[in-house]
Amino acid sequence: MKHVMRILAAGAVAAALSVGAAGAAEKVKVGFVYVGPVGDHGWTYEHEQGRLAVEKAFGDEVKTTYVENVSEGPDAARVIQQLARGHDIIFTTSFGFMNPTLKVAKRFPKVKFEHATGFKRAPNVSTYSARFYEGRYVIGLIAGKVTKTNTIGYIASFPIPEVVRGINAAFFAAKSVNPTVKFKIVWVNTWFDPGKEADAARALIDQGADVLMQHTDSPAAMQISEEKGIFAFGQASDMIKFGPNVQLTSIIDNWGPYYVARVKAVMDGTWDSQDTWDGFGPGMVKMAAFSKRIPEDVRAMAAKARDDIGAGKLHPFTGPINKQDGSPWLKAGETASDSDLVGMNFYIEGVEGSLPK
Amino acid sequence: MELAVLILQGIIVAPIPLVFAAIGELVVERSGVLNLGLEGMMILGAIAGFSVALDSGSLVAGIAAAALAGAIAAGIFGILTQVLLSNQVATGLALTIFGLGLAALWGQGYSGESTAPLAKIHIFLLSDIPIAGPLLFAHDPLVYLAFALVAGVAWFLSKTRAGLILRAVGENHDAAHAIGYNVVAVRMAALLFGGACAGVGGAYLSTVQTPFWVENMTAGRGWIALAIVVFASWRPGRVLVGAYLFGGVTVAQLHAQGFGIDIDAQYLSMLPYLVTILVLVLISHNKARVSLNAPACLAKPFFAPS
Numbered sequence: 001m002k003h004v005m006r007i008l009a010a011g012a013v014a015a016a017l018s019v020g021a022a023g024a025a026e027k028v029k030v031g032f033v034y035v036g037p038v039g040d041h042g043w044t045y046e047h048e049q050g051r052l053a054v055e056k057a058f059g060d061e062v063k064t065t066y067v068e069n070v071s072e073g074p075d076a077a078r079v080i081q082q083l084a085r086g087h088d089i090i091f092t093t094s095f096g097f098m099n100p101t102l103k104v105a106k107r108f109p110k111v112k113f114e115h116a117t118g119f120k121r122a123p124n125v126s127t128y129s130a131r132f133y134e135g136r137y138v139i140g141l142i143a144g145k146v147t148k149t150n151t152i153g154y155i156a157s158f159p160i161p162e163v164v165r166g167i168n169a170a171f172f173a174a175k176s177v178n179p180t181v182k183f184k185i186v187w188v189n190t191w192f193d194p195g196k197e198a199d200a201a202r203a204l205i206d207q208g209a210d211v212l213m214q215h216t217d218s219p220a221a222m223q224i225s226e227e228k229g230i231f232a233f234g235q236a237s238d239m240i241k242f243g244p245n246v247q248l249t250s251i252i253d254n255w256g257p258y259y260v261a262r263v264k265a266v267m268d269g270t271w272d273s274q275d276t277w278d279g280f281g282p283g284m285v286k287m288a289a290f291s292k293r294i295p296e297d298v299r300a301m302a303a304k305a306r307d308d309i310g311a312g313k314l315h316p317f318t319g320p321i322n323k324q325d326g327s328p329w330l331k332a333g334e335t336a337s338d339s340d341l342v343g344m345n346f347y348i349e350g351v352e353g354s355l356p357k
Numbered sequence: 358m359e360l361a362v363l364i365l366q367g368i369i370v371a372p373i374p375l376v377f378a379a380i381g382e383l384v385v386e387r388s389g390v391l392n393l394g395l396e397g398m399m400i401l402g403a404i405a406g407f408s409v410a411l412d413s414g415s416l417v418a419g420i421a422a423a424a425l426a427g428a429i430a431a432g433i434f435g436i437l438t439q440v441l442l443s444n445q446v447a448t449g450l451a452l453t454i455f456g457l458g459l460a461a462l463w464g465q466g467y468s469g470e471s472t473a474p475l476a477k478i479h480i481f482l483l484s485d486i487p488i489a490g491p492l493l494f495a496h497d498p499l500v501y502l503a504f505a506l507v508a509g510v511a512w513f514l515s516k517t518r519a520g521l522i523l524r525a526v527g528e529n530h531d532a533a534h535a536i537g538y539n540v541v542a543v544r545m546a547a548l549l550f551g552g553a554c555a556g557v558g559g560a561y562l563s564t565v566q567t568p569f570w571v572e573n574m575t576a577g578r579g580w581i582a583l584a585i586v587v588f589a590s591w592r593p594g595r596v597l598v599g600a601y602l603f604g605g606v607t608v609a610q611l612h613a614q615g616f617g618i619d620i621d622a623q624y625l626s627m628l629p630y631l632v633t634i635l636v637l638v639l640i641s642h643n644k645a646r647v648s649l650n651a652p653a654c655l656a657k658p659f660f661a662p663s
Contacts, residue, residue, distance in 0.1 A: 037461065037572030038470040069573060078623065153615075186614045189623065193576040198567045199371055203611040206363040218574075220567045223471065242471060242569065353617045 007102055025167045028267055029053060031083035032066040033076070035094035036192045040216035041238040043191065044068065046253040047116075053256030054263050062263060069076045072096025073305045079105055083279040089266045091259065093115065093159055094191070101125060110273050114262060117162055119342055123273050128258060131279030132162070133169035133341070134309045135251030136213075137316035138302050139233045140173030142248055144181050146231055147174075153204030154185045155197060155214040155221055163215050170199045170213060171304075175350055175352060184209055186196045194209040194220040205230055211248075222247060231293070238288040249302070250288035258284060275316045277338065280310035317341070322349035359425045362491055364612050367583055370496060370566070372574075372604025373557040374399070376503040378582035380510055381554025385431075386586055387514060390653035393449025396579025397456020398427040398552050399559035404460040404561025407570045408467050420499070420560050427556020428549045429511045430456060435548040438658075439541045446657050455515065459571065467524035467570045476528070499561055504597075506554070511593035523547060527652035530659045540659050555579070589652040590640050591612035 027088050032051050036044040065087065070079045076092075077100035083090050084104050089112040092101045098118035105113045105125045111155055113125040143152050152174060156186065167185060175180045184207060186200045193216075201212055201221035205228050212232040214221045219242040225232035226243040234240070234250025245324050265271040278284035287306055290299045308314035319330030324347040330336060347355055378395055392398075402538050405426035437443045456662050464489050484494045514520040526543045529599045562578070563570055581603055588602075589595035599640025610625035640650045 039461070039572045041468065041571065184617075185616045186611050188611070190576075192573070194567045194569075194571055194574045195371075195374075195562055195576060197613075199367065199608050200611045202367055203364075203608065206360060206367065207612070207615045218571055219569065221568060256393060317518050329611070332395070352618055353614070356621055356623070 027061060028058070028089070028263060028265055029087040029186055030064045031071050031087040031090040032064065032187065033079055033083065033090065033094075033097060034066060034068040035070060035093045036217055037068050038066070040192060041219050041239065041242070043307065044093070045093070045170070045237050047084065047255055048089075050255030050259040052344065056261045057260045058263065058267075060104055061267070070094075070097075078294050080104045081107070082188045085101045086109050087111060088214055089114065089263060089271070095162060099106070114264055121273055121275060126262070126271075126273050126275065128262075128276040128278075129162070130253055130255075130284040131277060132251055132253070132285055133316055134279040134306075135285050135287060136166040137173045137309065138306050139213060139249065140170035141177055142294055142298055143170065143213065143231075143233070143292075144174030144176070144178035145182060145274075145301075146294060147178065147211045149208050149210045149337040150180045150182055151207070151209045152181060152183050152199070153207075153209030153212045154183050155200045155204070155212065155216055156185055157186065157191050157216050158188050158189060159344060159345075164347070164355065165341055165344045166215055167351065171351050172317065172321065172348060173258065177301075183351060185353055187349075188216060189287060190216065192217045194218040197221050198224050201225065202228075219243075234288060236316040240288065245293075247288070248291045248294055252286040252288055254286050257282070280306055281312065313357050323347070324351055325350055360617055362488055364608070365492055367495075367612075368605045368608045369492065370500060372600040373500055373625055374561045375562060375566055375582050375600040375604055376507065376565070376597065378541050378555045378579060379585040379600055380503075380507050380593060381558075382582060382586050383549035383589065383591060383593060384465070384510060384514075384523070384554075385547050385551035387527045387591060387652055388544045389525050389530055389652050389659075390435075390438065390533050390544050390548060390549065391445050391449065391656035391658065392431065392434055392452070392551060393446060393583065394430065394452025394456065394579075395449075395582050396575055396577065397453035397460075397557050397563075398430045398555035399456075399575045399579045399582075400460040400573070401430050401456045401463075402427045402556025402559030403563035403574055404464045404559075404570060405556065407470075407563040407568075408463065410560075410564050411467065411470055411548070416564055420557060423556040423560030424589055425551040425556070427554070427559070429552070431548040431552025431555070432545070433646060434552075435545045437547075442658050442660070444660070453579065464570045464572065468572075471569045478516045478535030480563075490653070497565055499557070499565060502557075507593050507597055513606035514593065527654055530654045530657070531662075534659070534661060540661070542638045544659075555582075560583070584633045588636050590636065591652065599633075602628075 004160050034044040036043055037072050038048040055064055070076050076097050080100055081104045091114045093116045095117045101113050101115045102120055105122050109124055115127050117129045118127045170185050184204055188196050188200050197216050197218055197220040201224040210226050212221055212229050214235045219239045222239045222243040225246045231246050231248050232243055236253050238250045240247050251305050315335035317336035319334040320332045322328040323329045359441055370546040378399055383397055402423035406419040406423030409422035410416045437448050438445045484490045523543055524541050530540045585599035604630055606625055
C-alpha cells in the first residue's frame with residue numbers, strides 16, 4: 001500500500017518524488033536519487049530493483065523514497081537536500097551527483113550518504129561502485145571472436161573514468177583474441193536519450209560495425225541492432241526483450257545485496273564511511289545468459305574468464321599494456337592498481353581517436 | 358558513395374519529430390498563443406501512439422490516437438488559457454510536467470514491449486533509381502506527410518482567407534474581434550491543430566524511430582521545437598531549415614566521430630542553439646524587425662469586451 005505523491009520541481013525539468021506511506025517514527029528512512037526514470041530498462045531500473053530488495057528484506061522496518069529523473073545539475077542538490085530532511089540514509093546513484101551529495105552531506109552530518117561511482121568521501125559519505133570493467137572484459141572477448149568486419153561500435157556517454165575504463169577493458173580483451181579488431185567510438189554526451197542513442201547505433205552500423213556495445217542507459221541501440229540484424233551487448237540490465245535474436249549477453253548491475261547490507265548497518269548503528277568496489281566475486285556485477293549464437297568454444301572461454309575474474313585468478317588489466325601514446329603503463333605480468341583504474345583518463349595503445357576532454 | 362547515401366538517409370529521417378512539433382507550434386503562435394506544453398503533448402502522443410499501435414496492431418490507428426491525445430492536451434490548455442484566461446507561460450509549463458507524468462503512468466504496462474516500425478514505401482522504378490531513389494522515394498509515409506504539412510501550412514497562412522484571419526487574430530486580437538471574428542474559436546482551432554501535430558511528432562519517435570516506450574523518451578525535443586519556431590522567425594519554410602540544422606548536425610556529428618574526425622562533439626551539439634540565439638538577437642535588435650517577425654499579440658491574454 002503506497003501513496004504516491006508527485007511533487008513538481010520548478011523549471012523545465014520535472015522531478016517526480018514518490019513517497020511511501022507515512023509510518024512510525026522508528027522506521028529507518030531510506031532515500032534514493034535516480035538520474036533517469038525507473039522504467040529505463042537500464043541503469044536506474046537496476047537501482048530500483050535494489051530499492052525493492054531493501055523493502056523486501058526489511059518490510060515494515062524501513063520506509064523508502066525515491067526521486068527519479070533528477071538531472072545532474074543544481075536540481076540534484078535541491079532534491080538531495082529535500083531528502084536529507086527526514087531520511088536516515090540516502091543513496092545518490094549517478095556520478096554527477098558527487099559534488100551535490102558532498103555539499104548537502106556537510107550540512108546534514110547526522111544523515112548517512114552513499115554515492116555511487118564517485119571518488120570523494122566524507123565522514124558521512126560512503127562511495128560504492130561495481131567493477132563493470134570486469135563485465136566489459138568478458139564482452140570484449142566475445143566481440144573480438146564474433147566480429148566479421150573486425151569493427152566494433154561503441155556508444156559512449158561521457159568521458160569519465162568509469163566509461164573510459166570500460167572502453168579500455170573491452171578493447172584490451174577484444175584485441176587479445178583478435179589482433180586486427182578496431183573500435184569505433186561515438187560519444188553521445190547523454191546517459192539517456194533513446195532517439196540519439198538510436199541515431200548513434202545507426203551511424204555505427206552504417207559505417208561497418210557488426211557488433212555494438214553501449215555505455216548509455218536505454219535499450220534503443222539494442223533495438224536498432226535487432227532491426228538491422230547485428231550483434232549487441234546489453235548494458236546495466238538484461239535487454240533480451242529488445243534484442244531477442246541479437247543480444248549476445250548483458251552486463252547486469254546487481255545492487256540489492258549492497259543496499260540491504262548498508263541499510264542493515266544503519267539499523268545496527270555500525271555504519272561508517274567506506275569505499276566499496278565489488279565485481280563478479282561478490283556478485284555486484286553479473287552476466288546475463290550467453291546467447292546460443294555465440295560459438296560453443298567462445299562461450300566456454302567467456303564463462304571461464306568470468307569465473308576466473310570472480311575467483312581473483314585473472315585481472316582484466318594485466319600487463320604488458322601501453323598507453324595510447326606508446327608510453328608504458330603496466331609491465332609484463334603487472335596488474336592495474338585500483339587508484340590507476342579509479343582515475344583512468346587515457347586510452348590504451350591501439351584505441352583510435354582522442355579522448356574528449 | 359553508398360555510405361554517403363546511408364548518412365543522408367539518416368539525416369532526412371532524424372528531424373521529422375521536430376518538423377511535426379514545430380510546424381504545429383508555428384500555427385499556434387501565429388494565432389497569438391504561446392504553448393510551452395509542446396514537450397508534454399509530444400510525450401503524450403508518443404505513449405498514445407505506441408500503446409494503441411501495440412494493442413490494435415495498426416500503426417495508422419496509433420498515429421491517429423497520438424494526434425487525438427495531443428489535441429486533447431492542447432484543448433485542455435486552450436480552455437484554461439483562452440476561456441479561463443490563465444497565464445499562458447505557466448499553463449504551458451504545467452502542461453509539459455503534467456504530460457510527462459501522465460505519460461509515465463499510462464506507459465507503466467507498456468515498457469519492454471515493441472512494435473514493428475512503419476514500413477517504408479516503395480514506388481515502382483522510382484525507388485530503384487541509384488542515389489536519388491533511396492534518398493527521395495523510399496521513406497515511411499510520415500516523412501512525406503511532414504513535408505506536405507509544411508507546404509500546406511505555408512500555403513494556408515499566405516494564400517487562404519482562413520489563414521489571413523488566423524494571422525489577423527495573432528497580430529491584433531482586438532481589431533479582429535471588432536470586425537467580428539471569434540478570437541477564441543480561431544485560437545482553439547489553432548491549438549488543436551498544434552496539439553495534433555505535436556502528438557504525431559511524439560508518435561514518430563515511439564513507433565518509427567525507436568519502436569518502444571520508455572519514460573521521457575522525447576528527451577527535450579519539445580523545447581528544441583519551440584526554439585526552431587523562433588529560429589524560423591515564424592515562417593513555415595524556415596522551420597524545415599531549422600529542424601534540419603538541429604537534427605542534421607546531430608546525425609552528422611555522430612558520423613564524424615565514427616570516422617575518427619577529431620572535433621569536440623560538444624561544439625557541434627552547441628551549434629544549433631548558438632544559431633538560434635544569433636537569430637533571436639538579429640530579429641530583436643530593433644523594434645521594426647520584431648514587429649515584422651513575431652506575432653504582435655503573442656502570449657497576450659485576450660479579454661473579450663462585453
